[in-house]
Amino acid sequence: MTAVALASASPRRRELLAQLGVDFVVVQAPIDESVLPGENAADYVLRLAKAKAQAGFAVQAQPLPTLGADTIVVVDGEILGKPQDEADFLRMMQLLSGRGHQVYTAVALCLDASNEPQAVTVATDVWFGALTPAQMQDYWHSGEPADKAGGYGIQGLGGRFIEKIHGSYFAVVGLPLYETAALLATLPEAS
Numbered sequence: 001m002t003a004v005a006l007a008s009a010s011p012r013r014r015e016l017l018a019q020l021g022v023d024f025v026v027v028q029a030p031i032d033e034s035v036l037p038g039e040n041a042a043d044y045v046l047r048l049a050k051a052k053a054q055a056g057f058a059v060q061a062q063p064l065p066t067l068g069a070d071t072i073v074v075v076d077g078e079i080l081g082k083p084q085d086e087a088d089f090l091r092m093m094q095l096l097s098g099r100g101h102q103v104y105t106a107v108a109l110c111l112d113a114s115n116e117p118q119a120v121t122v123a124t125d126v127w128f129g130a131l132t133p134a135q136m137q138d139y140w141h142s143g144e145p146a147d148k149a150g151g152y153g154i155q156g157l158g159g160r161f162i163e164k165i166h167g168s169y170f171a172v173v174g175l176p177l178y179e180t181a182a183l184l185a186t187l188p189e190a191s
C-alpha cells in the first residue's frame, strides 16, 4: 500500500492507523483550533480535520498523501474540546453525567496543496452513567482527562463511566477505522 503521512501528535491516532496495517510517517504542524463565530460543531470538526491534513501536507519537502483528524464532544450543541483546567473539566463532567452526548470525529486526506482534502465526519452516541463528585475528582487527578476532548478517554479509566455507545468505538478514540480505510482505498497503488 502507498505510504502516507499522519498529521497528528496523538499517540491514539498512531495506534489506530497502525491497526490498518498502513505504512506511515508522522508529521506535526500545529494549527489554530479556535471555533469561528457562529460555527456549528459539524462544520468545526470537518474544518479542523481538513486544516490538519493540509498543514501536515505543507510541511513535507516531498509530500505524501496526508491524513488529519479531529475529535470533539458535543452536548446540546455545545462543543467540548480539551479541558483547560480542573474547573473546566468538572463543568464538562456535570454536563455529561447521567445522559447521552455525541462524539464527532472527522478525518481528512490531503493529496495536493491546491485541492480541498477529501473528508468524512463520523458521529457516535455515547451514554454516561451518573457520576459522583468524588468520581469526577479522582478521575481528574488520574491525569487522563487533560488531553482528551470532553475530558474523558473511553479507552482508559474513563471507560468505567460509559454505559453504552451507538456507533464507532474507534471514532471516539480518535480515528474511525472503517472510514479511514475507505479514504485510503481511493489512493492509487505505489508503482
Ligand SMILES: Cc1cn([C@H]2C[C@H](O)[C@@H](COP(=O)(O)OP(=O)(O)OP(=O)(O)O)O2)c(=O)[nH]c1=O
Residues within 6 Å of the ligand: 007, 008, 009, 010, 012, 013, 052, 069, 070, 071, 072, 073, 082, 103, 147, 148, 149, 150, 152, 153, 154, 155, 172, 173, 174
Ligand atoms: C472522547 C475521547 C477523546 N479522545 C482524544 C482523541 C484526540 O486525541 C483528543 C481530541 O483532541 P484532537 O484535537 O482531536 O486531537 P489531538 O490534539 O489529541 O491530536 P492531533 O495532533 O491529531 O490534533 O481526545 C480519546 O482519546 N478518547 C476519548 O474517548
